[in-house]
Amino acid sequence: MNGRACAYVPPPVKVLYALVAVAVAVLAAPAPAQAHGAPTNPVSRLAACGTEGTSSGSAACKAALAASGRQQWADWDNLRLPDVAGRDREVIPDGKLCSAGIDRYAGLDLPRADWPVTRLTSGATFAFAYRTTIPHEGTFKLYVTRDGYDPKAPLAWSDLESKPFLSVEDPAVRDGTYRMTGKLPAGKSGRHLIYTIWQNSSTPDTYYSCSDVIFAAPATKAPEQPATATTTPAPKPAVAQAPSATEAPPAAKANPEPVSSTRVLPLIGGGAAVIVVLGALYAILLRRKRR
Numbered sequence: 001m002n003g004r005a006c007a008y009v010p011p012p013v014k015v016l017y018a019l020v021a022v023a024v025a026v027l028a029a030p031a032p033a034q035a036h037g038a039p040t041n042p043v044s045r046l047a048a049c050g051t052e053g054t055s056s057g058s059a060a061c062k063a064a065l066a067a068s069g070r071q072q073w074a075d076w077d078n079l080r081l082p083d084v085a086g087r088d089r090e091v092i093p094d095g096k097l098c099s100a101g102i103d104r105y106a107g108l109d110l111p112r113a114d115w116p117v118t119r120l121t122s123g124a125t126f127a128f129a130y131r132t133t134i135p136h137e138g139t140f141k142l143y144v145t146r147d148g149y150d151p152k153a154p155l156a157w158s159d160l161e162s163k164p165f166l167s168v169e170d171p172a173v174r175d176g177t178y179r180m181t182g183k184l185p186a187g188k189s190g191r192h193l194i195y196t197i198w199q200n201s202s203t204p205d206t207y208y209s210c211s212d213v214i215f216a217a218p219a220t221k222a223p224e225q226p227a228t229a230t231t232t233p234a235p236k237p238a239v240a241q242a243p244s245a246t247e248a249p250p251a252a253k254a255n256p257e258p259v260s261s262t263r264v265l266p267l268i269g270g271g272a273a274v275i276v277v278l279g280a281l282y283a284i285l286l287r288r289k290r291r
């Protein structure tokens, strides 16, 4: 061998170099955000159609999965783009707002009027819920579609009102869900879409979600109308229960499970027992006084 042999690197050392190079590349790359989240009340298309939603069998979800070339959406919490930094309208083209232009979610952009829908009361105070699998810091901005919105036309940026009707920075997380209380847009009726943008401050990501809703006019009678939503089945009865549909009403926030009548009854029974005992004590006291 001649002098050039000194450049020869024995195979085990080459492997070591390669491993070091890979390790450096991995460490140098920005850490990808772990999971993530999606609106569950009003439920987003992806949360409703995903593996943790209960609408994946609906016609809309089936069509959306097919159009995305997917069997299922286990990654229902992962609709995000890096480094948008508030330039949403520049980065995401019209017609692709619901997928944020990401191919594996493309079917979410299908213009149809039978997406799983949440019924809301226009102008009411509402407890918005955004499930989080791993929390991030950031700001949620919720936009509603303008009057005259057509669910059967591709959704364009110009279909949204220019300003969010709700903007919340770092809301509290309870039971794995961001909770935001706010006023629903007033003067809305019929089918609309709520577009949620969650721009992280603790990661480079922004999350995008489309939630289909139907606004009812506020009831003129019925004071104390609770600001709850019912996620109704889109086309068929067995379909559209979102994760949110199982959430307890605001009065029972401490309890993540629905308060069933079988659990309420013992409470009532206990209350009755207390009243009986108090009544008996009172009767005894009265008797003593009379003596």
Ligand SMILES: [Cu+2]
Residues within 6 Å of the ligand: 033, 034, 035, 036, 037, 134, 136
């Ligand atoms: Cu994440």
